[in-house]
Amino acid sequence: MSNLSSIQNHIISKLKNAKSLRYSEMSPEKVPNDLYNYHLQFLVKKGLVLKSGDGYSLSSTGIKLVADANTSNDTLNSLFKINVITIVSRVVDGKIEILNQVRKSNPSYGKVGVMGGVVLKGELIENAATRKLKQETGLNAQFKVFGSERRILYKSGELFSDIVFPIAYADKYDGELISDTDFGHNMWVPINEAIKNESAEFDSIKSINTVLKAIKSKKISNLPYFFEEIVQSDLKS
Numbered sequence: 316m317s318n319l320s321s322i323q324n325h326i327i328s329k330l331k332n333a334k335s336l337r338y339s340e341m342s343p344e345k346v347p348n349d350l351y352n353y354h355l356q357f358l359v360k361k362g363l364v365l366k367s368g369d370g371y372s373l374s375s376t377g378i379k380l381v382a383d384a385n386t387s388n389d390t391l392n393s394l395f396k397i398n399v400i401t402i403v404s405r406v407v408d409g410k411i412e413i414l415n416q417v418r419k420s421n422p423s424y425g426k427v428g429v430m431g432g433v434v435l436k437g438e439l440i441e442n443a444a445t446r447k448l449k450q451e452t453g454l455n456a457q458f459k460v461f462g463s464e465r466r467i468l469y470k471s472g473e474l475f476s477d478i479v480f481p482i483a484y485a486d487k488y489d490g491e492l493i494s495d496t497d498f499g500h501n502m503w504v505p506i507n508e509a510i511k512n513e514s515a516e517f518d519s520i521k522s523i524n525t526v527l528k529a530i531k532s533k534k535i536s537n538l539p540y541f542f543e544e545i546v547q548s549d550l551k552s
């Protein structure tokens with residue numbers, strides 16, 4: 316978010332990790348109130364922040380901005396990146412469970428499902444999966460990539476994101492699960508519940524369920540490598 320001032324970045328960062336906040340909850344320390352208010356109203360006028368009776372929240376444009384916070388925001392190229400998906404399973408009393416997370420940050424605030432994150436330049440995808448799992452849950456695992464999905468997402472008729480999602484899987488791990496982090500609330504869920512969590516028609520990654528269903532049927536080792544390209548839109552044709 317290099318085009319914003321430090322105060323504006325502070326406000327956006329606060330709202331990134333909340334559904335909405337009151338005026339006082341976003342105020343930077345040691346910043347005069349009139350200066351803080353000036354920058355907040357600037358973000359409202361720019362359409363990045365919405366004001367409601369309950370406080371302030373990110374607009375759809377603001378959510379789009381934080382989705383591409385590590386890149387330039389003024390070109391379509393900034394919308395293209397690689398996000399690895401980390402699927403981890405365990406067996407308890409003969410029943411398969413999948414590690415899920417309730418997101419605590421936008422652009423997926425409140426969404427429940429498997430986790431993942433951006434692959435860094437020069438980073439191997441399986442290493443990225445290991446890094447993100449450790450960062451978000453405290454667990455260590457070695458992953459295998461079973462395929463990839465490129466999802467081109469349109470919101471209100473405009474390109475929102477174009478992301479390649481490698482789908483990585485691990486059935487062995489070590490360490491103690493951290494239930495709550497800055498990223499979200501982590502929990503184990505039955506595999507049928509995990510499949511249901513990934514079954515939304517819009518803003519979903521269809522290939523996650525391809526892998527989950529192969530895990531459920533115990534055919535994951537026979538799953539052929541796949542690549543899908545899917546276009547999703549919230550506008551009905």
